[in-house]
Amino acid sequence: MAEVKLTNVVKRYGSVEVVHGIDLEIAHNEFVVLVGPSGCGKSTTLRMIAGLEEISDGEIKIGETVVNNLPPRKRNISMVFQNYALYPHMTVSENLGFSLKIAGKSGAEISAAVANAAEILGLGDLLERTPAELSGGQRQRVAMGRAIVRHPDVFLFDEPLSNLDAKLRTQMRVEIKKLHQKIKTTIVYVTHDQVEAMTLADRIVIMKDGHIVQVGTPLDVFERPVDTFVAAFIGSPPMNLINGHIEADHVVFSDGNRLPVPPDFTGKLADGRQVVFGFRADVLMPKGHTLAESGVVTDLDLKIDFAEPLGSESILLSTLGGKEIQARMHNPRPVNEGEVLTCELHLEKCHIFDASSTKNLRE
Amino acid sequence: MPTRTKTVLIWLLTFTVMLIICMPGLWIILSAFRTNGEILTKPAIWIPQNLTLDNFRAIFGFGENVIGVPVSSYFRNSLVISVTSTFLALLIGMTGGYAFARYQFPGKSSTFLWLMLSRTVPGIALSLPIFIIWSRLGIIDTKFGVILVYTAINVPFTVWLTEGFFRQVPNDLNEAAQIDGCTRWQAFWKIEFPLAKSGIASAGIFAFLTSWNEYALASQLTRSTDSKTLPVGLMDFTAQFTIDWAGMCAMAVIIIIPALILTFLVQKHLIAGLTFGGVKG
Numbered sequence: 083m084a085e086v087k088l089t090n091v092v093k094r095y096g097s098v099e100v101v102h103g104i105d106l107e108i109a110h111n112e113f114v115v116l117v118g119p120s121g122c123g124k125s126t127t128l129r130m131i132a133g134l135e136e137i138s139d140g141e142i143k144i145g146e147t148v149v150n151n152l153p154p155r156k157r158n159i160s161m162v163f164q165n166y167a168l169y170p171h172m173t174v175s176e177n178l179g180f181s182l183k184i185a186g187k188s189g190a191e192i193s194a195a196v197a198n199a200a201e202i203l204g205l206g207d208l209l210e211r212t213p214a215e216l217s218g219g220q221r222q223r224v225a226m227g228r229a230i231v232r233h234p235d236v237f238l239f240d241e242p243l244s245n246l247d248a249k250l251r252t253q254m255r256v257e258i259k260k261l262h263q264k265i266k267t268t269i270v271y272v273t274h275d276q277v278e279a280m281t282l283a284d285r286i287v288i289m290k291d292g293h294i295v296q297v298g299t300p301l302d303v304f305e306r307p308v309d310t311f312v313a314a315f316i317g318s319p320p321m322n323l324i325n326g327h328i329e330a331d332h333v334v335f336s337d338g339n340r341l342p343v344p345p346d347f348t349g350k351l352a353d354g355r356q357v358v359f360g361f362r363a364d365v366l367m368p369k370g371h372t373l374a375e376s377g378v379v380t381d382l383d384l385k386i387d388f389a390e391p392l393g394s395e396s397i398l399l400s401t402l403g404g405k406e407i408q409a410r411m412h413n414p415r416p417v418n419e420g421e422v423l424t425c426e427l428h429l430e431k432c433h434i435f436d437a438s439s440t441k442n443l444r445e
Numbered sequence: 446m447p448t449r450t451k452t453v454l455i456w457l458l459t460f461t462v463m464l465i466i467c468m469p470g471l472w473i474i475l476s477a478f479r480t481n482g483e484i485l486t487k488p489a490i491w492i493p494q495n496l497t498l499d500n501f502r503a504i505f506g507f508g509e510n511v512i513g514v515p516v517s518s519y520f521r522n523s524l525v526i527s528v529t530s531t532f533l534a535l536l537i538g539m540t541g542g543y544a545f546a547r548y549q550f551p552g553k554s555s556t557f558l559w560l561m562l563s564r565t566v567p568g569i570a571l572s573l574p575i576f577i578i579w580s581r582l583g584i585i586d587t588k589f590g591v592i593l594v595y596t597a598i599n600v601p602f603t604v605w606l607t608e609g610f611f612r613q614v615p616n617d618l619n620e621a622a623q624i625d626g627c628t629r630w631q632a633f634w635k636i637e638f639p640l641a642k643s644g645i646a647s648a649g650i651f652a653f654l655t656s657w658n659e660y661a662l663a664s665q666l667t668r669s670t671d672s673k674t675l676p677v678g679l680m681d682f683t684a685q686f687t688i689d690w691a692g693m694c695a696m697a698v699i700i701i702i703p704a705l706i707l708t709f710l711v712q713k714h715l716i717a718g719l720t721f722g723g724v725k726g
Contacts, residue, residue: 134620154623161624167617171639181625184635228625 084235092139113269117279118289160229161238166221168213175209199227239271310440324403328355335403356437365428366409378429389417476694500695519678527656530595534652538603546611586668599652610644
């Protein structure tokens with residue numbers, strides 16, 4: 083059993099504090115993804131769990147052990163690095179068996195464990211090659227093999243797919259998910275790619291400027307972002323966010339357009355309050371091209387600036403309140419530039435954020 | 446100009462340049478197998494009339510003309526001094542290079558700069574102070590004294606060369622090894638050392654050749670058969686009125702051979718080391 087528990091963990095480099103007292107509990111066998119833009123402290127947090135960075139304050143527990151002062155080798159963890167970090171002077175087989183050799187296991191035990199890992203990851207034919215003779219995807223699989231061969235308590239992944247091309251990334255994403263189902267171990271995974279986070283995670287931890295902004299299931303953070311940062315960071319395309327102010331239960335935008343507030347906000351927002359109105363492209367759809375959904379709907383005439391056909395749907399770009407917004411068109415037809423379409427906006431799925439604190443007023 | 450003429454001209458030029466560069470070396474090797482009479486004949490005899498191994502026999506104490514130069518002792522001294530100082534320079538230089546490549550510490554850049562600047566001081570300029578200090582310490586005319594000087598001369602270059610090689614080994618490998626269960630020491634020996642091997646080998650060869658060929662300082666610091674090295678020993682062939690050119694050339698060949706063998710053995714690494722140094726700038 084290996085839960086990971088971070089309590090008030092701080093990281094300082096000299097006088098610069100980069101991680102500001104984060105708390106996080108990761109359950110046994112849970113797949114947690116730390117996601118955020120560059121410099122948000124996600125990799126530093128992972129490296130602190132690994133023991134590659136000392137923590138400046140707080141406590142990290144793996145299982146029942148406080149690991150603050152334990153070197154990496156005593157934490158029973160494995161890590162997959164962004165650039166694979168395979169030992170170039172060893173064959174695949176030697177790479178896989180290295181940790182067991184260091185642990186003083188017998189030749190027979192090592193061979194059995196290597197063979198098992200090779201079978202799980204389909205590396206059987208590559209065992210005698212050196213890393214230089216492997217493709218990017220194969221190297222990544224060897225790196226994962228090296229990690230699973232020891233049966234660690236916790237797996238750490240540091241942006242493991244960012245060096246791969248788009249197609250391979252999708253393929254490896256599936257493999258990592260399958261691997262987790264097979265080996266059932268606690269995984270902490272760092273990425274800046276929100277799609278990876280959404281597809282892989284049991285829970286997503288969104289970080290910004292050394293703070294944890296939100297922790298939740300992928301659906302949670304997608305549907306109920308705590309602030310405009312999460313709303314814009316999670317989901318593709320990102321949430322449309324338009325500044326405005328409240329006037330008689332309507333949000334009035336700078337271009338004079340107005341939309342009613344979502345039904346649960348009716349009568350709750352004072353006139354003149356500065357807000358940010360947010361909605362995803364999925365809840366704004368041209369009439370006749372919607373997915374059948376019931377709910378409170380308001381109509382909105384939009385002049386289309388541009389359409390991006392994606393096959394089964396199109397993303398329509400328009401302008402509202404001086405901001406570029408995106409709508410989704412199911413069963414698309416060709417749309418001309420400048421064409422005005424009447425769209426339906428599902429008000430229940432819209433969000434209102436406070437303009438100064440950026441917090442979601444629904445949370 | 447037709448291509449053929451151009452090629453011929455280039456070859457001719459290359460040959461001439463190579464001849465000028467190689468001539469002294471060739472002349473020494475040729476002279477090592479000739480008699481003093483033939484060497485000193487005027488006009489010079491370019492093509493040897495009869496080659497002989499007598500010079501080598503003489504300096505090793507075989508045959509009829511035994512010379513009183515203890516070449517075997519000098520050879521042993523040279524070997525002990527060069528191997529020991531190379532080993533020490535590598536040990537100190539490699540750990541220094543690793544520290545400069547991997548760790549952050551106050552004054553890192555300036556320490557590195559001073560270390561490199563020490564290379565700009567010509568060794569001979571230090572000979573007098575070293576002589577005075579060594580004689581006060583009582584280590585003048587000892588192998589230990591020479592080893593100490595050669596180690597000090599070789600350390601900065603070894604630090605510089607190995608630092609570059611260690612920096613090329615990604616730190617992730619060290620971290621991966623630590624996660625795989627290694628201590629820092631094990632990670633160094635099992636992962637980083639094998640990967641920086643060619644740099645360390647190059648540094649070793651350079652250090653060895655510097656020690657093996659050094660003359661100026663050794664000539665000040667050594668006096669007796671117990672400590673004199675081969676290059677210093679060469680001077681034993683000069684007497685007040687005569688110079689035994691044949692014996693001297695034979696001994697020069699003996700000096701060249703180990704260096705040549707070593708260079709050929711590790712040629713691949715040496716080239717890697719040299720080109721690397723060039724790229725690093």
